[in-house]
Amino acid sequence: MSENALKVLYRLHNSGYQAYLVGGCVRDALLGKEPKDFDVTTDATPEQIKGLFRNCRLIGRRFRLAHIVFGREVIEVATFRGHHENNDEGESKVSKQSDHGQLLRDNVFGSIGEDAQRRDFTINAMYYNIADYSISDFAGGMQAIKNKEITLIGDPETRYREDPVRMLRAVRFAAKLDMHISPQSGEPIKRLAPLMANIPPARLFEEILKLLLSGQGLATFKLLSEFHLFEPLFPQLAPLLLQPGSRENQFIEQVLTNTDNRINTGQRVTPAFIFAAFMWYPLEERCQQLMVEGGLNHFDAFNLALNDVMHRQIQRIMIPKRFSTPIREIWQLQNRLPKRYGRRAYQMLEHPKFRAAYDFLLLRGQIEGGDLLELAEWWTDFQEADEEQRKTMLEVLREKEGAPARRPRRNRKKPTPKV
Numbered sequence: 001m002s003e004n005a006l007k008v009l010y011r012l013h014n015s016g017y018q019a020y021l022v023g024g025c026v027r028d029a030l031l032g033k034e035p036k037d038f039d040v041t042t043d044a045t046p047e048q049i050k051g052l053f054r055n056c057r058l059i060g061r062r063f064r065l066a067h068i069v070f071g072r073e074v075i076e077v078a079t080f081r082g083h084h085e086n087n088d089e090g091e092s093k094v095s096k097q098s099d100h101g102q103l104l105r106d107n108v109f110g111s112i113g114e115d116a117q118r119r120d121f122t123i124n125a126m127y128y129n130i131a132d133y134s135i136s137d138f139a140g141g142m143q144a145i146k147n148k149e150i151t152l153i154g155d156p157e158t159r160y161r162e163d164p165v166r167m168l169r170a171v172r173f174a175a176k177l178d179m180h181i182s183p184q185s186g187e188p189i190k191r192l193a194p195l196m197a198n199i200p201p202a203r204l205f206e207e208i209l210k211l212l213l214s215g216q217g218l219a220t221f222k223l224l225s226e227f228h229l230f231e232p233l234f235p236q237l238a239p240l241l242l243q244p245g246s247r248e249n250q251f252i253e254q255v256l257t258n259t260d261n262r263i264n265t266g267q268r269v270t271p272a273f274i275f276a277a278f279m280w281y282p283l284e285e286r287c288q289q290l291m292v293e294g295g296l297n298h299f300d301a302f303n304l305a306l307n308d309v310m311h312r313q314i315q316r317i318m319i320p321k322r323f324s325t326p327i328r329e330i331w332q333l334q335n336r337l338p339k340r341y342g343r344r345a346y347q348m349l350e351h352p353k354f355r356a357a358y359d360f361l362l363l364r365g366q367i368e369g370g371d372l373l374e375l376a377e378w379w380t381d382f383q384e385a386d387e388e389q390r391k392t393m394l395e396v397l398r399e400k401e402g403a404p405a406r407r408p409r410r411n412r413k414k415p416t417p418k419v
Helices: 003-014 024-030 046-052 112-118 141-147 156-162 165-176 189-198 201-212 217-226 247-264 271-294 298-316 321-336 344-349 354-368 370-384 387-400
Strands: 019-022 039-042 056-059 065-070 073-079 095-097 103-106 126-129 134-137
Touching: 003 019, 003 039, 003 046, 003 065, 003 073, 019 024, 024 126, 024 141, 046 056, 046 065, 046 073, 156 165, 156 189, 165 189, 165 201, 165 217, 201 217, 201 271, 201 298, 217 247, 247 271, 247 354, 271 298, 271 321, 271 354, 298 321, 321 344, 321 354, 344 370, 344 387, 354 370, 370 387
Parallel strands: 039 073
Antiparallel strands: 019 039, 019 126, 056 065, 065 073, 095 103, 126 134
16 A cells, blocks of 8 residues: 555545545455556545645646646546536536537536446446445446456447547556456447547547556457557557468567567566657658659658658557657667668667667568568677677678679878978
8 A cells, every 4th residue: 555645545535524535456456456547536625635734736637637746656636527407507527428428527516326326337436435445336447347248337329429548547456456348338349449549649548558558468469459549559560460470560569579578577668669669660651652653763662651640640549759750760779770880880879779689670671571681680799799700791782782882991191291
């Protein structure tokens, strides 16, 4: 249990408010997993919560939340949500929906029972009461855990229309918890998948990180594909994955397998690498198209394709510049890695993104084989070689590819000054 979460719970309780842990932390504790995020729910309004905590900030437009900040840890506190009421009492009492049924504003406060009905899945509607250390299960969450089933609370189609991201959450929980989506909760997803186009690109970026960087990325990818949710997220890549066993499928699955292994062994991963992989084959296809239709050389076509593919992807998922810049570097270095003469090989080793670009090349080589694999293996050997071995490797490469031998520098003698 987080000590900071306990501080929040007890301060709310001692101030006369109801205070509960809710959602994933309760679910994970019951599953024997270590909770990572601790969410609190209460009958106190956001303004009342802010009055109790100096380290509190209020966020959110669709639904107001309080974030209690303890250094790097943030405890999220939400007021009990209630049923929608269309009245004129002010923004805090009304909700607003789009023409598609999506909730645009949801500042409707209510009781704990109403809050449970407004939760998304049964496994997330369990409340731990700090007053008596009991767990309240309003929607059959414990039984769902026993059945290993992800079930939506309420009418699935209505709930998905309220917030289409719930479809992604269903897939994420099923992969993360090794459960299955119940038939009634899974049936509408394929029909409603196009509603993902209504979600802001910035919000989708955060959801993609949760989906693919959870340690179950490969299982999540397969479920996204099964429920037709992958195409709205990566519309350029999805058509290239229609053929089972294609190089594109093999490449994506290997990238996700490697990422899962790194995450599950405590190693560092970067979203830039995954996004670079997911857009690589669309980039290659667009580059070839520009060369054939526009008569451009590879260099110009590649750079134009790079901008086109990135622009189209950002329209669906907003990739921050801190990741889009490394993605571009990984791609551009794929064209520089074959150029190894002179000092180029040594300069490449010193490039900040060399390791990521090399790993990317190695994966491509393992999938496609041929000259690409030979190039990747050369760079593997070059990194491990000592200085003399590197010089020999470069000379052998020069002779093999018929490049002109380097002329040794002549030591020019300074002219003798005339007396």
